[in-house]
Amino acid sequence: MGYKISNTLSQLKVLELLRVKIVSTEGIGGLNLLEYLSLNVTALMNASDLWRELKNLKNLRFFRLVVRDDNVIPLGLISNLHKLKVFGFTAVGVRDEREEKEFVKELECSSNLEELWVVITTKGALNKLLNSTKLQSCIYGLALHDVGGQVNGLLLLAIMSKMKHMKYLELSDLKNEIDLSVCDTCRLSMLQDIYIHDCNTIRHLTWLKYAPLLQELYVLCCYSIEEVINGEIILEEDEKDTIFPSLEVLILRKLPNLWSIHETILSFPSLKSIHVADCENLKKLPFDSNLAKAKLRLIKGFQEWWDNLEWDDLATKATFHSKFLELQPL
Structure with a gap:
């Protein structure tokens, strides 16, 4: 069943939608008192429309987004949510490396972000993350999925040791690209x-x-x-x-x-x-x-x-x- 968000909910401060198919994003941008938003989307008819509506949620402080469509990245969104402190993003499927690098760059420029849970799928985006002291300081959950290319396992563990708040780590489908058998510099x-x-x-x-x-x-x-x-x-x-x-x-x-x-x-x-x-x-x-x-x-x-x-x-x-x-x- 498709889900259409109604602007009759304009006084909401908390909204959680689980496993929904969003056929229309009309009205979500009018929820301008919203502070907490959790979306678990099984299908999304037009991602760009959703990002445009979400940019209007200027009071949003907590945003969790799970999207099960392939290659969906909320580019241009986070930089418009100036009060956002906690952001979690999970998307299933192959991503464009250039877009994922831009997404990580956007996260790095987010002024108030304090807590980040994110999935990384390309080597370019991973390198961008590993070179960002700002993002390392706010990583709470990190998942690496099918990251292509050779990755220095010693360097990865050393930098993960700098992620002082990291509570969750997921390594998936890293077949022949990475060796984590090292341990000397890890904390x-x-x-x-x-x-x-x-x-x-x-x-x-x-x-x-x-x-x-x-x-x-x-x-x-x-x-x-x-x-x-x-x-x-x-x-x-x-x-x-x-x-x-x-x-x-x-x-x-x-x-x-x-x-x-x-x-x-x-x-x-x-x-x-x-x-x-x-x-x-x-x-x-x-x-x-x-x-x-x-x-x-x-x-x-x-x-x-x-x-x-x-x-x-x-x-x-x-x-x-x-x-x-x-x-x-x-």
């Missing part, structure tokens, strides 16, 4: 959630040991990953509590070369659930009986994987058995 002090999908040059995720507030880690379809934390890094006894101290959810799926989370026992003081599927070479979990007494409630995986897990002793296996839930094949 992700505020990172809480990370989603890694189809990144096939990453061998391990040791750099995440520098994310002390990380709560959820999703790693899917990364065929090159062999370890989560590199086993060559020797941990002192007091360091084991500093690896993933806040991690609550760990999801590992379709990682055929993954053989280790870490070679030694980790304490995982906050872990509540771990889901493992299609990781046939992961034969051992870095758990001991102390974890079973902590917050861990669920180990989810296929029965064959569970039956083939190796344990230091039968008592430890028995301790965790009650927490195992069998995944059903699709």
